[in-house]
Amino acid sequence: MTEKTFIPLSVPNFSGKEKEYVNDAVVSEWVSTGGSLVPKFEQAIADYVKVDRAVACNSGSSGLHLSMMIAGIEKGDEVLAPTLTFIAAVNPIRYAGAEPIFIGCDDSLCISPKLVQEYLEKNAKMQQGRCINQKTGAWIKAMVVVHVFGNLADMPALMEIAKQWNLIVVEDSTEALGSYYTDGIYAGKYAGTIGDVGVYSFNGNKIITTGAGGMVVSNHADWAEHAKHLSTQAKTDELNFVHDEVGYNYRLTNLQAALGLAQLEQLEGFIDHKKEMYNFYFEKLNGKNHYKILPFRENTRSNHWFYSLFVEDSHPLHRDEIIQKLQQEKIQTRPIWALIQDQADYPKNEVYGDALAYHYLKHIVNLPCSTNLTKEDAQRVVDVLLSL
Ligand SMILES: *Cc1c(COP(=O)(O)O)cnc(C)c1O
Numbered sequence: 206m207t208e209k210t211f212i213p214l215s216v217p218n219f220s221g222k223e224k225e226y227v228n229d230a231v232v233s234e235w236v237s238t239g240g241s242l243v244p245k246f247e248q249a250i251a252d253y254v255k256v257d258r259a260v261a262c263n264s265g266s267s268g269l270h271l272s273m274m275i276a277g278i279e280k281g282d283e284v285l286a287p288t289l290t291f292i293a294a295v296n297p298i299r300y301a302g303a304e305p306i307f308i309g310c311d312d313s314l315c316i317s318p319k320l321v322q323e324y325l326e327k328n329a330k331m332q333q334g335r336c337i338n339q340k341t342g343a344w345i346k347a348m349v350v351v352h353v354f355g356n357l358a359d360m361p362a363l364m365e366i367a368k369q370w371n372l373i374v375v376e377d378s379t380e381a382l383g384s385y386y387t388d389g390i391y392a393g394k395y396a397g398t399i400g401d402v403g404v405y406s407f408n409g410n411k412i413i414t415t416g417a418g419g420m421v422v423s424n425h426a427d428w429a430e431h432a433k434h435l436s437t438q439a440k441t442d443e444l445n446f447v448h449d450e451v452g453y454n455y456r457l458t459n460l461q462a463a464l465g466l467a468q469l470e471q472l473e474g475f476i477d478h479k480k481e482m483y484n485f486y487f488e489k490l491n492g493k494n495h496y497k498i499l500p501f502r503e504n505t506r507s508n509h510w511f512y513s514l515f516v517e518d519s520h521p522l523h524r525d526e527i528i529q530k531l532q533q534e535k536i537q538t539r540p541i542w543a544l545i546q547d548q549a550d551y552p553k554n555e556v557y558g559d560a561l562a563y564h565y566l567k568h569i570v571n572l573p574c575s576t577n578l579t580k581e582d583a584q585r586v587v588d589v590l591l592s593l
Contacts, residue, residue, distance in 0.1 A: 212586065214537040215410045215511070218576040221471045226463040238437075240459030246466050250405070250420050253469065254382075254395040258429040260421045261457035262436050265379040265406025266293040268419035269349075271435055271455060272402045273301040275421075275428040276347055276373045283338055285324070285348040285372070287316040288544045289562040294351050294377045295545050306338075306345070307546045309558035313502055314353040314513070314541075314565060318362035320558035321348065325370055336370040340555075347373035352381035352396045354571075355412070355510030356501045360391055360399045367400070374400030379419070380510050381405075382412055383476050388504035397422055402432075407461075412475055412510050412576070413468035415461035475576040479509035482578055486512055489587045495520035496590065499569075513541070514570040514590070522593055524568055531570075534589045541569040 230236060243261050251259040262268045278284060280302030286295050288307035298305045308324060311317035329336050329345060336345040348367060350358045367374045378384075378397035382405045385395040397403025402425075405411075407418035423429040434440075439452025457465075483498070491498040495517040501507035516524045524540065531538050544566060546556045573586055 209535050209585075210582075211535045212537060212573045212578070212582045213575060214539060214571065214573055216575045216577070217409055217414045218471070218475065219467075220577070221467045223464055223467040226467045227460060230460050230463040235459045237458050238456040240462075242459045242462035242466060243457055246457070246462035246469070247420070249466060249469050251422065253472070254398050254422060255393075256398050256422045256424065258422070258426060260429050260432045260436065261462065262419045262421060262432075262455040263457055264417050265377075265404055265408060265411075265419040266297070267436070267453070267455040268404035268406070268421045269293060269297040269375070269377060270300050270453075271421050271432040272375045272404055273297045273303070274435055275423070275431045276375060276402060278303050278346055281343055282346045283341065283343045285316075285321060285345060286545070287349070287351050287353075288546045288556060288559055289314060289542065289566065290351045290353065290377070290545060291542055292545055292548060293379075294349055295551075298349070299550070303346070304343070305349075305545070305551070305554055307544075307551075307554055307556040307559070309560065309562045310353075310565065311359065311561070313356050313358065314499070315356065315358035316348075316350055316363070317558065317561070318359050318366055321363065322366050324557040325366070329370065331370065334371055336372060345370070345372065347375055349375045349377055350400065351377040352384060354513060355381045355384050355508040357381065357384050357386065357396055357505045357507065359502075360386070361389055364399065373402075376400045376403040378403045379406035379408075379411065381508060383472055383508035385506055386504060387506050398424065401425065402428060407465055407468070412479070412508055413465065413472055415457065415465040415468070418457050418461050418465060476508050478576050478578075479574060482574065482580075482583055483509045483512050485580060485583050486514075486572060486587065489584075490514065490590060494591050494593070510574070512572045512574050514572050515565075515568050516570060517568070520593075524570060527590070527593060528570055530593055531586070531589055534585070536573065536586055536589060538570050538572055541566055541571065
């Protein structure tokens with residue numbers, strides 16, 4: 206019998222022109238933050254998601270930090286944020302000196318518009334155009350929306366609420382490059398381009414990767430330029446090194462942009478593959494052996510980045526045991542994130558409506574979803590799951 210190969214959760218796929226473009230960059234000796242490929246990659250992403258300007262940065266996390274700064278989030282402000290998410294969506298609120306208010310999810314795993322509205326009606330009032338938290342007196346200035354696993358949040362409802370309460374909307378689209386609405390008022394609009402500012406990530410596990418990297422997009426031209434400025438040490442005079450505020454070195458390198466350009470050429474193919482493999486798992490597992498495969502939102506074309514297996518309480522094994530059994534069979538899976546409200550640095554923050562978030566947290570297993578996953582490997586995953 207041959208040894209079983211390891212099936213990873215989500216790994217990069219370099220089957221395009223990555224080596225050629227990176228090699229060209231090395232040969233040109235433009236490997237650092239200068240060179241032509243960073244602006245080229247920025248324009249390629251801007252064109253892809255149909256915005257005027259995209260600003261490259263060295264991670265999704267730094268992009269989210271830049272977003273907080275260009276949105277004017279400051280010390281003493283409050284920001285609505287999901288509790289069911291990766292912590293990098295929330296920490297930048299703290300970097301800006303503000304505090305998150307944690308809101309639960311809906312069945313899409315994204316922040317629930319119903320809960321946001323309920324929270325605001327119970328706790329906030331409008332004062333001179335500002336949404337004021339009546340308990341703390343703080344200005345609730347913004348809302349961070351995360352499109353979890355590539356599944357679009359309910360943007361029509363969330364944007365209505367943002368309008369009513371005068372909130373800035375930051376879209377953490379780090380997992381959702383390529384997802385867009387196909388119907389409704391946002392038909393044709395990509396994740397990240399509906400609110401005030403959007404952020405993509407090119408970390409190694411994301412749908413396309415530059416090793417590490419990110420991109421900020423904004424519908425406000427001056428915000429995008431401000432992000433560029435802050436990411437490049439806020440320098441106003443190249444020659445004499447004059448800086449007009451506290452800036453950062455959050456730049457992407459030319460080498461990374463080379464990788465990104467090659468990856469972006471393959472993005473639509475990656476999405477097709479992810480959809481095909483999602484449908485495969487759905488057919489074989491949904492409604493079988495106490496499993497469900499969670500759907501993606503209607504009226505959207507999702508990038509299908511991560512697949513969520515939901516294990517019913519009636520299953521003979523606990524979710525964690527299932528993950529262990531798969532591990533023994535050399536299949537890598539993982540549970541969804543622990544809630545941010547339970548992380549070490551957030552015990553005092555307000556929380557509203559977390560019951561459904563806990564419910565999903567206890568039951569979800571993310572299945573292997575790499576863009577080079579084969580049907581044979583997915584069948585192995587299915588066979589193990591059905592044998593438990
Ligand atoms: C990956 C991710 C980030 C951070 O992106 P990095 O590029 O890894 O810094 C932020 N938010 C969410 C929801 C993510 O999945």
